[in-house]
Amino acid sequence: xxxxxxxxxxxxxxxxxxxxxxxxxxxxxxxxxxxxxxxxxxxxxxxxxxxxxxxxxxxxxxxxxxxxxxxxxxxxxxxxxxxxxxxxxxxxxxxxxxxxxxxxxxxxxxxxxxxxxxxxxxxxxxxxxxxxxxxxxxxxxxxxxxxxxxxxxxxxxxxxxxxxxxxxxxxxxxxxxxxxxxxxxxxxxxxxxxxxxxxxxxxxxxxxxxxxxxxxxxxxxxxxxxxxxxxxxxxxxxxxxxxxxxxxxxxxxxxxxxxxxxxxxxxxxxxxxxxxxxxxxxxxxxxxxxxxxxxxxxxxxxxxxxxxxxxxxxxxxxxxxxxxxxxxxxxxxxxxxxxxxxxxxxxxxxxxxxxxxxxxxxxxxxxxxxxxxxxxxxxxxxxxxxxxxxxxxxxxxxxxxxxxxxxxxxxxxxxxxxxxxxxxxxxxxxxxxxxxxxxxxxxxxxxxxxxxxxxxxxxxxxxxxxx
Amino acid sequence: xxxxxxxxxxxxxxxxxxxxxxxxxxxxxxxxxxxxxxxxxxxxxxxxxxxxxxxxxxxxxxxxxxxxxxxxxxxxxxxxxxxxxxxxxxxxxxxxxxxxxxxxxxxxxxxxxxxxxxxxxxxxxxxxxxxxxxxxxxxxxxxxxxxxxxxxxxxxxxxxxxxxxxxxxxxxxxxxxxxxxxxxxxxxxxxxxxxxxxxxxxxxxxxxxxxxxxxxxxxxxxxxxxxxxxxxxxxxxxxxxxxxxxxxxxxxxxxxxxxxxxxxxxxxxxxxxxxxxxxxxxxxxxxxxxxxxxxxxxxxxxxxxxxxxxxxxxxxxxxxxxxxxxxxxxxxxxxxxxxxxxxxxxxxxxxxxxxxxxxxxxxxxxxxxxxxxxxxxxxxxxxxxxxxxxxxxxxxxxxxxxxxxxxxxxxxxxxxxxxxxxxxxxxxxxxxxxxxxxxxxx
Numbered sequence: 045x046x047x048x049x050x051x052x053x054x055x056x057x058x059x060x061x062x063x064x065x066x067x068x069x070x071x072x073x074x075x076x077x078x079x080x081x082x083x084x085x086x087x088x089x090x091x092x093x094x095x096x097x098x099x100x101x102x103x104x105x106x107x108x109x110x111x112x113x114x115x116x117x118x119x120x121x122x123x124x125x126x127x128x129x130x131x132x133x134x135x136x137x138x139x140x141x142x143x144x145x146x147x148x149x150x151x152x153x154x155x156x157x158x159x160x161x162x163x164x165x166x167x168x169x170x171x172x173x174x175x176x177x178x179x180x181x182x183x184x185x186x187x188x189x190x191x192x193x194x195x196x197x198x199x200x201x202x203x204x205x206x207x208x209x210x211x212x213x214x215x216x217x218x219x220x221x222x223x224x225x226x227x228x229x230x231x232x233x234x235x236x237x238x239x240x241x242x243x244x245x246x247x248x249x250x251x252x253x254x255x256x257x258x259x260x261x262x263x264x265x266x267x268x269x270x271x272x273x274x275x276x277x278x279x280x281x282x283x284x285x286x287x288x289x290x291x292x293x294x295x296x297x298x299x300x301x302x303x304x305x306x307x308x309x310x311x312x313x314x315x316x317x318x319x320x321x322x323x324x325x326x327x328x329x330x331x332x333x334x335x336x337x338x339x340x341x342x343x344x345x346x347x348x349x350x351x352x353x354x355x356x357x358x359x360x361x362x363x364x365x366x367x368x369x370x371x372x373x374x375x376x377x378x379x380x381x382x383x384x385x386x387x388x389x390x391x392x393x394x395x396x397x398x399x400x401x402x403x404x405x406x407x408x409x410x411x412x413x414x415x416x417x418x419x420x421x422x423x424x425x426x427x428x429x430x431x432x433x434x435x436x437x438x439x440x441x442x443x444x445x446x447x448x449x450x451x452x453x454x455x456x457x458x459x460x461x462x463x464x465x466x467x468x469x470x471x472x473x474x475x476x477x478x479x480x481x482x483x484x485x486x487x488x489x490x491x492x493x494x495x496x497x498x499x500x501x502x503x504x505x506x507x508x509x510x511x
Numbered sequence: 512x513x514x515x516x517x518x519x520x521x522x523x524x525x526x527x528x529x530x531x532x533x534x535x536x537x538x539x540x541x542x543x544x545x546x547x548x549x550x551x552x553x554x555x556x557x558x559x560x561x562x563x564x565x566x567x568x569x570x571x572x573x574x575x576x577x578x579x580x581x582x583x584x585x586x587x588x589x590x591x592x593x594x595x596x597x598x599x600x601x602x603x604x605x606x607x608x609x610x611x612x613x614x615x616x617x618x619x620x621x622x623x624x625x626x627x628x629x630x631x632x633x634x635x636x637x638x639x640x641x642x643x644x645x646x647x648x649x650x651x652x653x654x655x656x657x658x659x660x661x662x663x664x665x666x667x668x669x670x671x672x673x674x675x676x677x678x679x680x681x682x683x684x685x686x687x688x689x690x691x692x693x694x695x696x697x698x699x700x701x702x703x704x705x706x707x708x709x710x711x712x713x714x715x716x717x718x719x720x721x722x723x724x725x726x727x728x729x730x731x732x733x734x735x736x737x738x739x740x741x742x743x744x745x746x747x748x749x750x751x752x753x754x755x756x757x758x759x760x761x762x763x764x765x766x767x768x769x770x771x772x773x774x775x776x777x778x779x780x781x782x783x784x785x786x787x788x789x790x791x792x793x794x795x796x797x798x799x800x801x802x803x804x805x806x807x808x809x810x811x812x813x814x815x816x817x818x819x820x821x822x823x824x825x826x827x828x829x830x831x832x833x834x835x836x837x838x839x840x841x842x843x844x845x846x847x848x849x850x851x852x853x854x855x856x857x858x859x860x861x862x863x864x865x866x867x868x869x870x871x872x873x874x875x876x877x878x879x880x881x882x883x884x885x886x887x888x889x890x891x892x893x894x895x896x897x898x899x900x901x902x903x904x905x906x907x908x909x910x911x912x913x914x915x916x917x918x919x920x921x922x923x924x925x926x927x928x929x930x931x932x933x934x935x936x937x938x939x940x941x942x943x944x945x946x947x948x949x950x951x952x953x
Contacts, residue, residue, distance in 0.1 A: 385688075385689055450669055450672045450673060452669045477669035477670060477694055478667070478669070479668050479669055479672070481668070
């Protein structure tokens with residue numbers, strides 16, 4: 045039994061960032077975490093997946109190398125090695141969070157937590173002991189989310205032939221044939237990884253486009269690139285007749301007016317995540333949920349029960365690490381009695397790290413149409429950008445959608461090498477209500493990929509220079 | 512020196528209410544300040560001790576000038592005083608360090624226990640312009656930015672554009688962005704229009720006055736093409752506000768009868784003809800939202816509530832105090848409020864929320880014996896009524912010449928909002944109410 049000011053339930057990006065900010069603001073802080081610090085992002089998501097994508101990208105670049113006068117000879121691929129390196133990066137990052145906890149004097153309580161009243165948390169430790177801890181100021185629910193299978197169509201996760209991203213990250217070798225269900229960020233990234241490591245990849249999406257939350261132009265550009273890469277892409281697909289065998293899975297997929305039987309060694313279910321709301325005492329404390337089953341919060345991260353906060357995936361979409369981190373910071377400021385600037389959820393960027401990369405902020409063109417906004421589009425292809433040509437990565441474009449009257453940035457979409465890095469110029473612009481004129485006024489260095497952003501801004505005003 | 516009214520540029524300290532060494536709490540009155548419109552209280556924006564009074568009673572200083580220092584009892588205030596030593600005037604000396612947010616702008620941020628708080632920290636429209644100030648407006652950007660809106664006021668480029676389009680003075684707004692930066696939302700929530708009515712931040716801060724921008728109090732209707740053409744063509748033809756005038760002569764016989772009947776009931780029921788006119792105008796406006804409207808450049812705002820401005824002549828000039836929700840108030844209350852507002856206007860004691868936010872205005876020169884006149888529209892309002900003197904006239908009723916008490920009322924109409932027939936219909940309603948004042952009971 046110990047007493048703290050604040051206790052976080054879960055040490056993922058939302059929880060650990062919130063905890064650090066709480067400690068910085070002088071609050072005695074503890075985090076209950078049963079696994080490693082860093083949560084899904086560090087252990088089973090963002091970080092290890094990006095390490096694998098980098099491995100695949102090196103393989104692809106090496107195929108291009110002879111054009112550059114560099115002949116690497118025979119290139120051998122070993123997914124197991126890439127996987128082990130990726131695990132290493134993961135645990136390095138998790139250790140990094142542990143270090144930050146020590147530095148900020150945050151207590152890591154190893155175990156599984158449950159709310160035990162407004163100001164108290166009970167923890168079942170790894171060795172089965174039950175402890176109770178006081179949280180004098182606040183309890184913050186940051187339990188995150190988890191992968192879920194698709195049992196409704198017969199794709200229950202069995203961790204062997206039907207797997208989630210969790211298992212995909214620790215495969216010893218790349219499967220010969222893999223069928224990926226769900227072409228959001230996770231599905232598209234794994235399609236890229238396994239394709240680069242020589243697997244025969246089929247990517248299946250029920251929506252009309254892959255990366256369905258992105259602008260249709262972005263989705264089409266990536267789909268085109270994936271096909272060129274040898275990935276079979278099936279969109280608007282209907283899955284039926286799923287048979288899960290010992291070493292393989294078969295199913296019928298109807299797409300593009302054609303119904304075909306497919307068979308693969310492994311099916312990766314990359315559709316949907318569920319918030320971790322069970323067994324943490326929400327009901328007992330009377331904490332309200334949203335219609336979609338997330339913990340209901342207000343803009344100050346407060347749940348329906350005073351003194352209990354919720355942040356990150358468990359508090360609702362978009363389920364993104366950077367959204368959770370920001371919510372963690374806001375919760376900490378509120379708990380410490382400081383003024384917190386309200387988070388504008390329309391300014392949270394999206395980033396997908398497949399090749400070409402996809403990044404965006406704000407509205408898609410379709411959303412602008414649906415909202416009946418008066419808008420103008422500016423678009424610039426990387427094929428016309430000098431820097432992109434030098435590196436031989438000319439796929440993709442920058443697309444800026446601006447308000448017709450005031451020039452505000454309604455949405456920005458980038459597909460191409462380093463898109464996920466470049467988007468932030470436009471995130472800064474949009475967040476601070478700059479218009480395309482301010483973007484154009486900023487001088488962009490030459491030669492850089494970012495010049496494409498300036499050109500797209502100009503194009504939206506009908507003044508493009510280089511195309 | 513705090514900006515105590517939207518148009519205030521300098522203030523004269525009439526009287527100090529606290530002495531050096533007095534403990535003060537946020538909100539305590541420190542002194543009385545005479546602005547361009549009224550004499551008002553200058554209140555503390557922080558807790559501590561009034562350590563230093565930097566100006567004397569009777570001094571006039573520009574908005575933003577440091578007038579005193581509130582700090583901890585033993586805190587060193589030399590730095591703050593050194594900053595104030597610079598001569599007052601534009602650019603006003605700003606003792607605040609650039610990284611220190613103006614606390615008044617962001618009320619929730621604690622000002623810190625031991626920081627010397629200048630009295631009071633500059634408020635918009637003159638917040639500190641830190642060295643790393645917001646970028647100057649781009650040279651080749653559309654040059655419709657209001658000069659007053661640039662420079663010292665922290666605002667986003669999009670907010671500036673919206674404001675210039677809608678005729679909102681950024682200086683009158685309270686920003687909700689980081690460190691009080693004015694962002695799109697603030698401009699959108701502002702009661703748009705020219706300076707006279709745009710007291711947004713301040714009106715909201717005063718709980719006594721109804722906030723004019725409350726949703727449901729009005730409807731914004733974008734301009735259709737006919738309105739756009741009317742607005743453009745007629746503005747080209749006559750002034751920035753294409754005004755036309757409608758005059759009617761109303762019969763006051765029944766109003767006079769009603770007045771005397773009421774006066775017989777006792778002094779508490781005594782009202783003036785002007786009070787009856789105000790009530791009738793307010794009721795007529797409530798039935799004609801199409802004239803109870805503001806011209807906002809890209810749309811017209813039709814109000815569902817009637818806040819009646821009444822022009823009052825003072826020794827220093829014209830001021831237009833407002834009777835809020837005049838259509839729903841009884842005649843006795845209108846009478847009381849009109850009297851009180853006029854009195855306070857002459858004494859220059861009106862608070863800003865008492866002379867901003869009118870939806871339509873009335874001017875009465877009847878007491879000067881003026882038969883009829885035209886009043887000038889107070890933008891963004893769409894019309895104003897000018898009331899002449901009530902006098903006995905020979906008129907023909909049923910073919911017989913009779914003497915009747917008559918009054919001439921002239922409505923100035925902004926043609927961009929009010930067409931001739933629309934104004935005429937409103938006056939028809941007004942005539943019905945004045946000539947049958949019993950209808951005001953309904």
